[in-house]
Amino acid sequence: MVEAMRGGAGGRAKLSAAAGLALLAAALPAGPVRADSVEDFYRGKQINLLVGSGAGGGYDAYARVFARHFGKHVPGHPSIIAKNLPAGGGMAAANTLANTSDKDGLTIAAHTNGIAMDPLFGNPGAKFDGRAFHWLGSIGKLQNVCAVWHLHPVKTIEQARTLGFTAAGAGATSNTVIVPKILNTLIGTKIKVIAGYEPGQGDAIAMESGEVDGVCGLAWSTIKASRAHWINEKKITVLVQMAFDKLPDLPDTPSALDLVSNDADRKVLELILIRQEMGRPFSTPPGVPAERVAALRRAFDATMKDPEFIAEAARAQLEIEPLTGEQIETLLAGAYAAPKDIVQRASALINPAASTK
Secondary structure, X not given: OHHHHOOHHHHHXXXXXXXXXXXXXXXXXXXXXXXXXXXHHHOOOEEEEEEOOOOOOHHHHHHHHHHHHHHHXXXXXXXXXXXXXXXHHHHHHHHHHHHOOOOOOOEEEEOOOOHXXXXXXXXXXXXXXXOOOEEEEEOOOOOEEEEEEOOOOOOOHHHHHHOOEXXXXXXXXXXXXXXXXXXXXXXXXXXXEEOXXXXXXXXXXXXXXXXXOEEEEEEHHHXXXXXXXXXXXXXXXXXXXXXXXXXXXXOOOOXXXXXXXXXXXXXXXXXXXXXXXXXXXXXXXXXXXXXHHHHHHHHHHHHHOOHHHHHHHHHOXXXXXXXXXXXXXXXXXXXXXXXXXXXXXXXXXXXXXXXXO
């Protein structure tokens, strides 16, 4: 060392090079991120699944079947515990996820279909940006229908435009309140909503008991799963379906898209129906480490292909038509890029109290 220091320019150059290498080594990570770091994190842990709907409904049924299989595809195989947070049509679950939950990947949510677009439509209760969630995927699309009890005289959508009927609804932001409003405005039906019923079960029971004439905004897949006898025993008359693509089960039932009278109305309805395409989506909060998000997305995709999950879903008559997290992000990007006038008109139907600034 002394000789090097006394060796003039050559010695100083060697020392300078050695010092540079030492500094570079100190600045670099100790080594590559271990492939099993996500597995180490989740091993022995519990993932909390917030379900943005009431117990016993369609969202709840899908979420709980999913929860029984998802953990085995997550590295480390954590347990999955579901908890219902139905307030505000799923808003409580979304706000909790965005603002209260830890951003560590140990909390995810099963959202109601339209929650990610509520900020776009100016819902003041939405304390989040729907695009900021890390979307894992969706189990299936949500094709809503409008139906009346079989004893009611209305049998077609044309009769619903003249005779009208009463329909059970949940909260102001629920599909069972929003869908009748859309139909009344865009295709001229006369549906009077009686709101305040418990989502998932209360509105269905109200129709069965004769308190109301029908329900508009129930998912066809939910009816098949929890009220199959309505279909098998012809207890309901389906008047119209709300989706981009017609249901194979209802080839003769008109689509709302085919009934709108002009191009502007059609664009409004198409924007609203993006909510249906998202169907039954799951996400983490914003800010979860990227490697954990990637692992959870892979686990979601694997669950959708899991034979045991598919078999249990089939036994429960749950329809599986999955979307990836990336596909949900693409849908949301398109929705948030819609022209302002179309967004304003859609907002008035989804959330009439919203600001139109």
